[in-house]
Amino acid sequence: MIKITRIQGFRGVRKFSTTKTRTYDHILTSTPAEGVFQVTLNRPKALNALCTPLIYELRDAMRTADCDSSIGAIVMTGSERAFAAGADIKEMKDMTFAQAYSQEFIKSWSQATDIRKPVLAAVNGYALGGGCELAMMADIIYAGEKAVFGQPEIKLGIIPGAGGTQRLMRAIGKARAMHFILTGDTFTAEQALAWGLVADVYPVSELVPATVRVAQKIAAQGKLAVQAAKEAINYGTTVGLESGLEYERRLFHSLFATSDQKEGMAAFVEKRQANFEDK
Template sequence: MQSITSVRLTSRLPLTFNHATRKSQIVSRFSTTAPRLDYEHIIVSTPVPGVRQVTLNRPKALNALFTPLILEVNDALKAADSDDEVGAIVITGGQKAFAAGADIKEMKDKTFAEVYKHSFIRNWSDATQIRKPLLAAVNGYALGGGCELAMMADIIYAGEKAVFGQPEIKLGIIPGAGGTQRLTRLIGKSRAMEYILTGKTFTAKEALEWGLVSAVHPVDTLVDEALKTASLIASHGRLAVQAAKEAVNYGTQVGLDQGLLYERRLFHSLFATKDQKEGMSAFAEKRAAVFKGE
């Protein structure tokens, strides 16, 4: 089990984060709801104020996904989502692998009746129900379920050596946690069809060119960059951030007219918040806003 390292955090956003901080389980003095420290397959930390980090931690298996790990991820994400001190979440893995796919040992002997009756892997998509912004920092392999998990995030940053793909076809199956649907929406039908049907992988550079990821960073600084972006998001009004995420996600599921109406209704609703009054007053008075999520 990882040791618990206590670090002193300041109110100023740090520009860099050392590896010891990222690998340790940190209970931030800014958080009213301390993250659990007894997970077996993940590490949960609060490396900077307002940001919860969830690190997949099965290095010997290249962070292969299986139900016990997914249940821990879901628990950690839900805890962060309900913590008023958390404004954004970063999920990451190791430098060799974000998650190199699903653990085939868990799946190979299952029957149709078993997986259908118990809706196997349905809860692998629970990350999409998190209301706070979720950033994925992807180093190394993000294959199969790992690619699907990354695509559940709102923002994906990739390390320059990251490798993406949906190679399930090589195992006699297809993606089952959103790969055929999300990849198609993110990079287009023809390209997604090619990679899903062939099982080929693609690089971080290609993922950036195709719009799957927002940015590509050096391997050593990837998580730092994700944390800095998450910290910036967390510094804004929590209600507005949540509404913005909701509007974007809703708009991807409906037509333009419905999306525009929904956006306008959320825009109107924010005028009932104290954060809107504070944000606009602060702008007019040329001072920094102090948002309270109210």
């Protein structure tokens, strides 16, 4: 289905992504701007608490967008009240160790990080527990000014299990991560900005449109270069500096085999807008 949308600053009506949309029970999907796919968590009565069916739907929608050549970036968001207030406690409370272990419970949640296109999280309201972990799986987080982050699992007799102990430590440092994970305390959007967890903070009503604008700007670049840049950065978080530099250099070299490199540099010399064809 083609979603037809009016965008301020463009004349007339433009046809955007041809990504096929389907009806989901726990998420909403849309194409709010050219090259941008948006997925919105939609369990309002549960403050978007994460359950396994929601995660499966999220994975399906994002993989569909990842395979759509017309999509260049993905925006993931929730409501103004809650991005996601945590994992669904009702789903977990009676689970045994044998069940959790044998079923690899919540391992599939991290598959959001397998998406090759940039994923931008627009976080309003609560991003707690699994919600905070899901936001940290995105490549960039933007926050509304009233956003609240935290990993309060310790208050439930457990610890974060979908990357909270690892990604939060890498984002804000060991001492701060230790404090918030061991106490269950929360922190604000402004603190998250100061510590480097989020890229910027916006008024609540402006957050999603601002994030979509950034996503549209990214989508307008050559997809091969964007994908390579994301790959290089993510690889660098798992290895030492020398290995990261070598990997970056190899990806840099490889882009000289693309038509986009020729077009981008020619456009710069000729002082015109580049017309990338993603090849």
